[in-house]
Amino acid sequence: MRPITLLVLANPAARYLAALERLPGSTHIVTGDTKEAFLGKAAGADVIFTGMGFAPLLRELWPDVARVRWVHSFSAGLDNVLFPELIESAAVMTNSRGVFARSLGEFVIASVLFFAKEMRRMVRQQQEGVWAPFDVEEIHGQTMGIVGYGEIGRAAAERAHALGMKTIALRRRPELSGGDPLVDRALGPDGLFNLLREADYVVVSAALTPSTRGMIGEAELNAMKRSAVLINVGRGPVVVESALVRALRENRIKGAALDVFDQEPLPAGHPFYGLENVLLSPHSADHTATWLDEAMQLFVGNFERFVKGEQLHNLVDKSEGY
Secondary structure (H helix, E strand, O other): OOOOEEEEEOOOOOHHHHHHHHOOOOOEEEEEOOHHHHOOOHHHOOEEEEOOOOHHHHHHHHHHOOOOOEEEEOOOOOOOOOOHHHHHOOOEEEOOOOOOHHHHHHHHHHHHHHHHOOHHHHHHHHHHOOOOOOOOOOOOOOEEEEEOOOHHHHHHHHHHHHOOOEEEEEOOOHHHHOOOOOOOEEEOHHHHHHHHHHOOEEEEOOOOOOOOOOOEOHHHHHHOOOOOEEEEOOOHHHEOHHHHHHHHHOOOOOEEEEOOOOOOOOOOOOHHHHOOOEEEOOOOOOOOOOHHHHHHHHHHHHHHHHHHOOOOOOEOOOOOOO
16 A cells, blocks of 8 residues: 655644654655645645645645545634535545534633623722622523534533533534433524524524524524623624624623634724623633644544544535535
């Protein structure tokens, strides 16, 4: 069997790439962050590892990698990675889905507690040296609605369930949640407004696809309870940002916790920075001390499966976008 050629589209100095040393010694690895780095080598590629932010380079190289059999995306989101030629090709695709779910599930719960326990108010009073007792909410018995019940959504449900919350899951195929002990009720896409009307916390964890872009807009925000909180840990454009700003300014919902945005970094002067009812994370809710290493472990394990001709984990439905 001839050696496998792996193209690594990433900064060659990235520390996390040290994990590639665990690949079979016969693997021919070519690493680079420009098209020139792959001149004369791309045509022989069997596998392409696409680092975060290097999707444009993948597309630029695509005409030269006719025999590639497997493309791996280091990121979980694929909205910036997929393009028609890749979708239509015979190459299988995988991503880092699930690697970041635990931390994002914890961020969801942190956001719930932030608003339920009025933590911004606590910090403000502490800074001002003010002693002014006030009432807080108990989240036990409240309802979490999860829009996009994949790995991240289930991680949020698991933690919410442990705290006594009820969960409503919205997914393309609700029958897949049959028997799931974490889900009190599963709905299909046509049940979105029912979820929004009932949920005290709406968690958006859906992938960005043509059908989910702008999924939560003016009408959807108006359907939410005035006491409800929106938590977005999926993709920024799933929520119409301008509509969310208006809803927050007008106090039509209690607040929002956001880890993702239309434009990142979030531009200076953006309204989100100045809103008291927003908890803002600079897309770092999953940036743990080990997140890069865990994502690399997934790839290295999949590479071993690829060499053995076994089924890869985290296979992507390219036509669906996740």
